[in-house]
Amino acid sequence: EVQLLESGGGLVQPGGSLRLSCAASGFTFYNYAMSWVRQAPGKGLEWVSAISASGGNTYFADSVKGRFTISRDNSKNTLYLQMNSLRAEDTAVYFCAKIGRIVVIPAAVDYWGQGTLVTVSS
Amino acid sequence: DIVMTQSPLSLPVTLGQPASISCRSSQSLVHSDGNTYLNWFHQRPGQSPRRLIYRVSNRDSGVPDRFSGSGSGTDFTLKISRVEAEDVGVYYCMQGAHWPGTFGQGTKVEI
Numbered sequence: 001e002v003q004l005l006e007s008g009g010g011l012v013q014p015g016g017s018l019r020l021s022c023a024a025s026g027f028t029f030y031n032y033a034m035s036w037v038r039q040a041p042g043k044g045l046e047w048v049s050a051i052s053a054s055g056g057n058t059y060f061a062d063s064v065k066g067r068f069t070i071s072r073d074n075s076k077n078t079l080y081l082q083m084n085s086l087r088a089e090d091t092a093v094y095f096c097a098k099i100g101r102i103v104v105i106p107a108a109v110d111y112w113g114q115g116t117l118v119t120v121s122s
Numbered sequence: 123d124i125v126m127t128q129s130p131l132s133l134p135v136t137l138g139q140p141a142s143i144s145c146r147s148s149q150s151l152v153h154s155d156g157n158t159y160l161n162w163f164h165q166r167p168g169q170s171p172r173r174l175i176y177r178v179s180n181r182d183s184g185v186p187d188r189f190s191g192s193g194s195g196t197d198f199t200l201k202i203s204r205v206e207a208e209d210v211g212v213y214y215c216m217q218g219a220h221w222p223g224t225f226g227q228g229t230k231v232e233i
Contacts, residue, residue, distance in 0.1 A: 045163075045171065045214060045225045059221040095170055106223025107159035107177070107216065112170040 002026040002111045004096045009116030016086050016120070022079040022096030022113060030054075030074040033099035035109060036081050038092035038118075048094070049081060053102040064090075086120045093117050124148050124217055128226035135209075135231055141202045143229045145215035150195050159219040162191055162200045165228075166211040174213075175200065207233060 008020040022034070035050035049070040050059045058070050069082040079096055093115040100108040125148040135141045151158045162175040173182050175191035178198060188203040202209055210233055215226040 044228050045216075047222045047224075050221060061222060104221055105159070106218025106221060107161055109161075109218075109223075110173055110176075110182075112172070114170050 002098060004098060004111060004113030006094065006096045006113045006116040009094065009118045011119045011121065012086055013122050014087060014120055017082070017084045018086065018118060020081040020083065020094055020096075020116060020118070022081075024077045024079065024096075024098070027098070029072075029077040031102060033101055033104045033108075034072060034079045035097045035099055035104070035106070036070065036079075037095045037097050037109075037112075038090075039095070039115070040089075040092040043092075046092075047106060050099065050104040050106070051079070052104055057104060059104055083118070086118075088120050091118060091120045123222060124151070124224050126215055126217055126224050126226040128213075128215060128229050131227060131229055133229055133231045135202075135205045135233060137207060137233060138204050141205050141209075141231065143200045143213055143215075143231075145193075145198045145200070145226050147196045147198075147217055151217050151219070152195065153219040155219075157219070158194065159217060160191075160193070160198050161216045161218070162189075163214045163216060163225075164209075164211055165214065169211075171214065205231075205233075 003025045005023045036048040051070045067085045071080045095115045096113040097109045098111040100110040163171040165171040179191045212228040
């Protein structure tokens, strides 16, 4: 059974940093691209970032480009999202999502974690 | 980016009755490989999204056959043949052959 367990969310001040983790199990992690999708309170879904299976290709939404970094450790079956220079508008639940391909094809997203809440506020 | 527009945004339904949600894209979703990368997701309150339909009309494993997807080009539809209580929540269409994929605004289904 595919399981994705996010951690690292919490309350942070504007301008601060946070690192999210996603521990994956139940599938061959290094064979699949991975992604982060967020959902602001009461709002819809927004792609944040994605990374290919090897980690060689990364993608970012314009809204986070230059502030967020995505990475993965295939030896630990873990996906990361480093978030710097956080803004109030980054407040959201961040979902880790598996993409059913080696390369990043957003439409191939098939499994989601339960999400971790990030609140940016003073 | 491709814009996805869903309608209606709120859908009151009656148990046992059919329901339908429309999704329109700002440009054709037919990819050069011949596939159309249009998915439907369902999100219950307090839960993560679950994919129901991929590539327009293919049901994911475990999805009841009362759910069906159809459409082509820029116009797509999700149909529920007979609504059950567990079908409440928000439904999203999503396109994404290439980064960035985009979601519709969501349609809230309530009994």
